[in-house]
Amino acid sequence: MSQAIQPTPKIELSQAFPKSKSESRWRIFFRQFARNKLALVGAFIIGMLLLTAIFAPIIATHDPIYGQDYSSVLAKPGNGHILGTDDLGRDSFSRLVYGARLSIQAALISVFIATVIGVPVGLMTGYFRGFWDEWIVMRIVDAIEAFPSLILALAMSAALGGGFYNAMIAIGFGFLPAFVRITRAQVMSIADLEYVQAAKATGASHWRIMFLHVLPNSLPPILVQISLAMASAIIAEAGLSYLGLGAKPEDPSWGSMLNIAQGYLNTEPMLAYWPGIAIFLVVLGFNLLGDGIREVLDPKLKR
Numbered sequence: 347m348s349q350a351i352q353p354t355p356k357i358e359l360s361q362a363f364p365k366s367k368s369e370s371r372w373r374i375f376f377r378q379f380a381r382n383k384l385a386l387v388g389a390f391i392i393g394m395l396l397l398t399a400i401f402a403p404i405i406a407t408h409d410p411i412y413g414q415d416y417s418s419v420l421a422k423p424g425n426g427h428i429l430g431t432d433d434l435g436r437d438s439f440s441r442l443v444y445g446a447r448l449s450i451q452a453a454l455i456s457v458f459i460a461t462v463i464g465v466p467v468g469l470m471t472g473y474f475r476g477f478w479d480e481w482i483v484m485r486i487v488d489a490i491e492a493f494p495s496l497i498l499a500l501a502m503s504a505a506l507g508g509g510f511y512n513a514m515i516a517i518g519f520g521f522l523p524a525f526v527r528i529t530r531a532q533v534m535s536i537a538d539l540e541y542v543q544a545a546k547a548t549g550a551s552h553w554r555i556m557f558l559h560v561l562p563n564s565l566p567p568i569l570v571q572i573s574l575a576m577a578s579a580i581i582a583e584a585g586l587s588y589l590g591l592g593a594k595p596e597d598p599s600w601g602s603m604l605n606i607a608q609g610y611l612n613t614e615p616m617l618a619y620w621p622g623i624a625i626f627l628v629v630l631g632f633n634l635l636g637d638g639i640r641e642v643l644d645p646k647l648k649r
Contacts, residue, residue, distance in 0.1 A: 378642045385638020391631025399446040408437035410444040410598040420614050429620055432606055442620050444598035449628060452514060452583035453576035459518030460525050460575060465561075465568060467522075468529025473537055473556050479530075487523045495520040499582055503591040510583075510599075513592040517582045521575050528571050532564035566643035573636030577629040584625055600625050 379385055398405060407428065415435035423430045429438040471479040490498070495517075502516035536542065537560060545555050586592035587601025595602055600621035607617035 375642055379638055382638045382641060384634045385641070388631045388634025388636075388638060391627055392635055395446055395450065395628055395631065398443055399450045402443050402447055406437075406440035406443045408440040410436065410441040411596050413437055413440065420610065420617075423616075430614075430616060432603070432617060433610065438603075438617065438620055441598040441603060442600070442624060445600040445603065445621065445624065448510070448593055448597065448599045449580045449583065449625075451510075452517070453579045453632075455511070455514040456518035456521065456579040456582070457572055457575045459515060460521035461568075461572060463518075464522045464525025465529050468526040469533055469556055469561055469564075471526070472530035472533030473552070473560060475534070483526070484530075487526050490520070491523045495578070496582060496585060499586060500589070500591065503586055508591045510587075510593045510597070513583060513586045514579075517579055517586075520582075521578070524571060524575065525568070528567050529564060532567055533560055536560050536563050567640075569643065570636050570640040573632055573639060577632035577636070580625065580628055580632070584621075 407426070413436055415431065417435070418425070418427065418431050419435045420433060421427055421431040421435070427437050427439065429442065432438055432441070467483065471483050493501075498520045499513070499516040502519060503513045506512035506516065533556075542555060542559055545559055583592055584599070584601035584604065587597075587599040588605045590605070593599035593602055595605070603621040604618055607614075607621070610617055
């Protein structure tokens with residue numbers, strides 16, 4: 347007895363044209379990231395920081411540098427000054443808002459310097475290895491790591507002549523060892539895997555293998571390090587500005603605000619509270635965000 351002909355099943359467009367792997371990976375990433383409440387808190391804090399930096403001219407109520415009112419020196423909150431004024435009658439709220447811009451610049455510039463130098467160096471040393479990796483590059487990295495990062499940043503910033511951008515170069519240089527080591531370790535663990543060996547067997551060039559096969563699969567810990575390094579960069583910039591080697595004293599930097607506030611801790615302690623709280627919240631936000639990214643991208647931490 348002949349079998350009945352089965353009707354051809356209908357094929358939905360979504361099945362006929364499946365979404366790309368990259369898109370599905372992003373969807374999976376955001377779905378898993380959204381389950382981490384602390385990571386969402388960190389993302390919210392960083393989002394508020396970015397919005398504050400972008401719309402600082404709209405949010406601020408006074409000029410942060412030239413808006414001096416000598417009749418309202420060290421004024422209490424109120425009378426047009428939400429957080430009071432500093433020793434020159436400048437509005438503390440406006441300086442706090444514009445300080446977000448310097449903090450974002452500090453994080454982006456210093457981490458960018460460390461990333462564009464440290465990641466390629468770690469990629470090449472981990473892939474090619476050999477004498478120049480073990481006895482030249484890594485010994486230089488060890489020598490840099492022998493100095494505490496803040497002390498190294500202080501020395502380099504002083505040698506470069508101070509100033510905000512020189513301080514960012516010094517901070518970025520201090521972050522180099524971490525990026526070199528993390529990238530190198532990831533590349534060394536990936537370079538011997540089967541798909542890399544298969545790419546070599548097909549005759550693919552070293553550069554193609556490094557940038558199309560090895561580096562993309564080494565990104566998760568690098569992304570986490572970028573997030574954590576941004577938090578450290580904000581702390582370092584505030585420290586250098588506090589010591590007079592970062593932003594200029596008149597610039598609305600949170601570190602400069604702390605430097606001014608130290609002379610009035612007994613009489614006006616609120617001057618130190620606001621920039622201190624801002625630094626604490628931003629660093630907390632970057633750390634929570636970095637931990638959330640690490641939990642999503644690291645298979646060992648997935649529940």
